[in-house]
Amino acid sequence: MSAISFVSGIVRTMDADRPLAEAVAVVDGRIAAVGTTAEVLAATPEHAEVVELDGGAVLPGFIDSHSHPLWGARLSAGVDLGGLTTLESVRHALAAESRRVGPGAWVRGWNLEYAAFGGSAVRGDLLEDAVGGAPTFLMFYDLHTAVATRAALEAAGVSGAREFGDASEIVVGDDGVPTGELREPTAYDLVGSAAPQPTMAEEADLLVATFARFNAVGLTGCAVMDGSERLLDVLEAIERDGELSVRVDVFLWHRPDDDDAAVAARIDLASRGGRRWRVAGVKLFSDGVIDTGTAWLHAPDASGDGLASFWPDWDRYREVIRRYDAAGLHLTTHAVGDRAVDAVLDAYAELPPADDARPRRIEHLEILSDADVRKLAGSGVVASMQPLHMQWRHGDLSDSWATRLGEARAATGFRARDVLDAGVLTVFGSDWPVAGMDPRPNFVWATERSAPSGDGPVFEPHERVSVEEALTAYTRSGALALGATDRGVIRVGAVADLVVLAADPARLSPSDLATVPILRTLIAGLPAPS
Numbered sequence: 001m002s003a004i005s006f007v008s009g010i011v012r013t014m015d016a017d018r019p020l021a022e023a024v025a026v027v028d029g030r031i032a033a034v035g036t037t038a039e040v041l042a043a044t045p046e047h048a049e050v051v052e053l054d055g056g057a058v059l060p061g062f063i064d065s066h067s068h069p070l071w072g073a074r075l076s077a078g079v080d081l082g083g084l085t086t087l088e089s090v091r092h093a094l095a096a097e098s099r100r101v102g103p104g105a106w107v108r109g110w111n112l113e114y115a116a117f118g119g120s121a122v123r124g125d126l127l128e129d130a131v132g133g134a135p136t137f138l139m140f141y142d143l144h145t146a147v148a149t150r151a152a153l154e155a156a157g158v159s160g161a162r163e164f165g166d167a168s169e170i171v172v173g174d175d176g177v178p179t180g181e182l183r184e185p186t187a188y189d190l191v192g193s194a195a196p197q198p199t200m201a202e203e204a205d206l207l208v209a210t211f212a213r214f215n216a217v218g219l220t221g222c223a224v225m226d227g228s229e230r231l232l233d234v235l236e237a238i239e240r241d242g243e244l245s246v247r248v249d250v251f252l253w254h255r256p257d258d259d260d261a262a263v264a265a266r267i268d269l270a271s272r273g274g275r276r277w278r279v280a281g282v283k284l285f286s287d288g289v290i291d292t293g294t295a296w297l298h299a300p301d302a303s304g305d306g307l308a309s310f311w312p313d314w315d316r317y318r319e320v321i322r323r324y325d326a327a328g329l330h331l332t333t334h335a336v337g338d339r340a341v342d343a344v345l346d347a348y349a350e351l352p353p354a355d356d357a358r359p360r361r362i363e364h365l366e367i368l369s370d371a372d373v374r375k376l377a378g379s380g381v382v383a384s385m386q387p388l389h390m391q392w393r394h395g396d397l398s399d400s401w402a403t404r405l406g407e408a409r410a411a412t413g414f415r416a417r418d419v420l421d422a423g424v425l426t427v428f429g430s431d432w433p434v435a436g437m438d439p440r441p442n443f444v445w446a447t448e449r450s451a452p453s454g455d456g457p458v459f460e461p462h463e464r465v466s467v468e469e470a471l472t473a474y475t476r477s478g479a480l481a482l483g484a485t486d487r488g489v490i491r492v493g494a495v496a497d498l499v500v501l502a503a504d505p506a507r508l509s510p511s512d513l514a515t516v517p518i519l520r521t522l523i524a525g526l527p528a529p530s
């Protein structure tokens, strides 16, 4: 039997019946008591560890409602280059990795810092001597940039600049020859996917390490938006040898051109699950992103784009969601543009009423008209939003997102306040590795509509939410959006997935909120690996 109690502090329970308490007791992975320190001590078993909170706060562990952990994990293959701020130290690490993998084999690395290039251009050829000319592919810590050597570019067939449908770029010199710097996923995946792919055991190790990083920022749960059979196999492999340190709800990825056989195969996978993971449902796309003109909008963008869904035939979308729904899967749909949200709500409304155990969801909802907000209000559909994605907006509207939307429509972005006020179950997430996995900066984006540094522009200040609302979106609401009534809440009988912060987040300045130390993360009452 394991037992731990936290006393003499702040417990933010996310339980409407008792939002605040002083102490909480955990026995055998479940909440055993919540209340005053005296009440909790009285309910604490004799052998239990008792932790004085000393100004600290306990909350339900954070749930990232939109993430891609296996994709992100794959990006962290090879040697960890974190903390190496000189080219010399990076070369040293690469030489060692090259010896480890053997002559000529691909050298991979991640967590590379820009400082390693000392402020000058990122170039692959600077690394070639260290690896004896072996193909080498290194990911920067922010997952926005990678650098590849000439041998790696050659193996991937990359010999010059290319046009991408998004912000991705193969950086080339004046001579048109790639320098090795690769910006954003579509460009770097081109080269990264030319490397030998990891085995199942290697992927399991990468995912375990990734979930330890999740735990370090207080995450104990995530909804995975690009579920594949491979992911299910990897999760199963991890649970064969141990326990997952993050609870995983998988949404299987349906592509618009998937045929009936693919739908049937996915329905067959829906029964798979383990101790801390399960297939929750299916994720579909209705549109793309605003920046590239592929979001589906009520009115065209400044380039005349935005008038189409991702589906050649929208009736096919309506048909496949009916089949998935009838098979008992949760439905969630990527809808960035306002017209996409409207169309998905109409399509969901044609289905039999949803039950609380599997609420239907929409991912992103980046812009919404007033009418869309009203329609959302009565729909029972969950809004899964990423306030953190405002980080790519510019105050002067010079970014491609605002340029395409124009000033008036850009001001209808990320309407978290209006959506909450409409009574919509609203959850937050990161979309990691698209944006950082750490919930704390996301809280600040939601509450301040501005960067945690405090020196950036403020976007639509009337759309601010309170810290309590942001925390709820990352805990209780995240659980309810997965139909999990005994998670995301601190009340007797609930699962003891907890995070301990050094201070009460609701009483911190924005910059302190973004960096408040995470003292412990517990899953089922036990310390998550660190």
Ligand SMILES: [Zn+2]
Pocket (backbone or CB within 6 Å): 066, 067, 068, 225, 431, 434
């Ligand atoms: Zn995503």
